[in-house]
Amino acid sequence: MTLNAQHVTGNTIGITATVPVEVVLAAGLKPVDLNNLFVTSKHPKKLVTQAESAGFSHSICAWIKGIYSTVINNGIRTVIAVTGGDCSNTIALGELLVRKGVKVIPFEYPLDRSREALLAQIEKLRETLSTTWPEIEATRSRLKSIRVKLKRLDELTFRKNVVTGLENHLFLVSSSDFGGDPDEFEKSLDQFLAETVKRDPREGEIRLGYLGVPPIFSRFYETIESFGARVVFNEVQRQFSMPFDHENIVDQYLEYTYPYDINGRIRDIEKAVSERKLDGLIHYTQTFCYRQLYDIVLRESLSVPVLTLEGDRAGKIDSRTAFRIETFVEMLGDKDFF
Numbered sequence: 001m002t003l004n005a006q007h008v009t010g011n012t013i014g015i016t017a018t019v020p021v022e023v024v025l026a027a028g029l030k031p032v033d034l035n036n037l038f039v040t041s042k043h044p045k046k047l048v049t050q051a052e053s054a055g056f057s058h059s060i061c062a063w064i065k066g067i068y069s070t071v072i073n074n075g076i077r078t079v080i081a082v083t084g085g086d087c088s089n090t091i092a093l094g095e096l097l098v099r100k101g102v103k104v105i106p107f108e109y110p111l112d113r114s115r116e117a118l119l120a121q122i123e124k125l126r127e128t129l130s131t132t133w134p135e136i137e138a139t140r141s142r143l144k145s146i147r148v149k150l151k152r153l154d155e156l157t158f159r160k161n162v163v164t165g166l167e168n169h170l171f172l173v174s175s176s177d178f179g180g181d182p183d184e185f186e187k188s189l190d191q192f193l194a195e196t197v198k199r200d201p202r203e204g205e206i207r208l209g210y211l212g213v214p215p216i217f218s219r220f221y222e223t224i225e226s227f228g229a230r231v232v233f234n235e236v237q238r239q240f241s242m243p244f245d246h247e248n249i250v251d252q253y254l255e256y257t258y259p260y261d262i263n264g265r266i267r268d269i270e271k272a273v274s275e276r277k278l279d280g281l282i283h284y285t286q287t288f289c290y291r292q293l294y295d296i297v298l299r300e301s302l303s304v305p306v307l308t309l310e311g312d313r314a315g316k317i318d319s320r321t322a323f324r325i326e327t328f329v330e331m332l333g334d335k336d337f338f
């Protein structure tokens, strides 16, 4: 299944990572998550090669290269670059894009999770995009009703067991930009939720959690399910959907775990382990990404077995990775193993 394809229009604004999307939509702009546009394009591998031909070194992460080519090929004129709390490569990427005539608006999540600093960043973004606080709050309340439905979809995944890991991933990962059109997004979501009522619950599967940046592989979730397991927790994608209940936008984006220190993520993952009865976790890491270092902390801190995978190029999951997942699932199913 795929969600509606994104089309770039005159008022499209690219985002390199999750930003307070309420501000963008309140300004009448159409956000497009460049990661999603890259990885769902017809030939993501070619986009990476294109960036390498433009001079990007082999040792730069494929997402950065894919984002660069995606912006250039789609003629995207304005990009919000998350230069703090996401990826330090984005600082240099932003400078390169400026040289290509793209308007780049930096946005930073404060490392120390300071309320004042985050408020100042949102205020700066509001001013740059020329919108008002009442418009932002109205948009936030509009999106809240969609976020509640996404929370329901997530619960249908791990409580009722009627949603696949891929379906969960696709809807939650798309909530970073709501497909650029919240009304259309909500329609697809409503349709999907109505369809799940007719499904029989899945039983007897190994229950997995998926940690880390979304996978660059295709056929990832399907491969896991072919071995009798299912992902019932997509950590970062769920964070994009912000299933939180807050009175204002600043608190909402302070609870978002991904841009801040690892301890918030660990608390969130441990809660999922017990609430969702997870048998094991898959930690996906991206080749050449500094976030690989977090693998050490996650392995030391989490209470269930962790399989660490590494992906480099976009494309179908390779047989070695598939074999490692199969072995991990077998091991989790063998109660004598532990």
Ligand code: SF4
Binding pocket: 061, 062, 063, 064, 086, 087, 088, 089, 213, 286, 288, 289, 290, 291
């Ligand atoms: S995977 Fe890592 S290196 Fe690549 S864009 Fe994301 S944070 Fe940056």
